[in-house]
Amino acid sequence: MRLQQRLAAELFGTFWLVFGGCGSAVLAAKFPGTGIGFAGVAFAFGLTVLTMAYALGHISGCHLNPAVSVGLAVAGRFPPRDLAPYIVAQVVGATIGAFVLYLIASGVPGFDAAASGFASNGYGAHSPGGYSMTAALICEIVMTFFFLMVILGTTDGRAISGFAPLAIGLCLTLIHLISIPVTNTSVNPARSTGPALFAGGAALGQLWLFWVAPIIGACIAGALYPRLFPEKVMAIAPAPLAIDAP
Secondary structure: OOHHHHHHHHHHHHHHHHHHHHHHHHHHOOOOOOOOHHHHHHHHHHHHHHHHHHHHHHHHOOOOOHHHHHHHHHOOOOOHHHHHHHHHHHHHHHHHHHHHHHHHHOOOOOOOHHHHOOOOOOOHHHOOOOOOHHHHHHHHHHHHHHHHHHHHHHOOOOOOOOOHHHHHHHHHHHHHHHHHHHHOOOOOHHHHHHHHHHHOOHHHHOOOHHHHHHHHHHHHHHHHHHHHOOOOOOOOOOOOOOOOOO
16 A cells, blocks of 8 residues: 555544544533533544544554554554654644534634633643643553553454454543543544644643653553564564454
């Protein structure tokens, strides 16, 4: 598959992740009488990854996440030369997704992205539960570590074929169920960047943590998995979420 096609898939997929996941938080989580709450938002994020993994996994691998791309490169599953283009495509897709969501959300009189938080990530006063920077850092590292371990495990050549998208989507759901109160859940620098650009203020000021922590967690998993569970042949493949991934 040509790089341009893979980048287009990453852009569309990350758009869907931000628009669907953050959209559920901004538009539906607190809707009077029928709001979906934290659990609904968690499932929305999981469903975005699951649906895109089946739709686009065979094209780009459906990373949708700079930390995933970096972790897979560390594990030897993704060519490092493609890292920068993938990350750019993911951030652009996330930004466009946040922009479209902003256009819709601002259709309600009095909407203020900064005041509402616009599904941005944060710590301290900007954490849903008031959790500290240290707690947020630990949480994001640990959650991203396990996310990558699930991705690497379910796309291992020895794993049962065809079920990786289900396991990865459900893993992301579980991650959100655990950590929305702590950081509003990132585990994805692109997902954090898109909404932060429209929320501004503290969301931008604290954005560094939601790049640093997920990438640290992903690198640890990427380095550890092939050493703990080595395969005879560790093939470089651009498709961690593809149904037929090695």
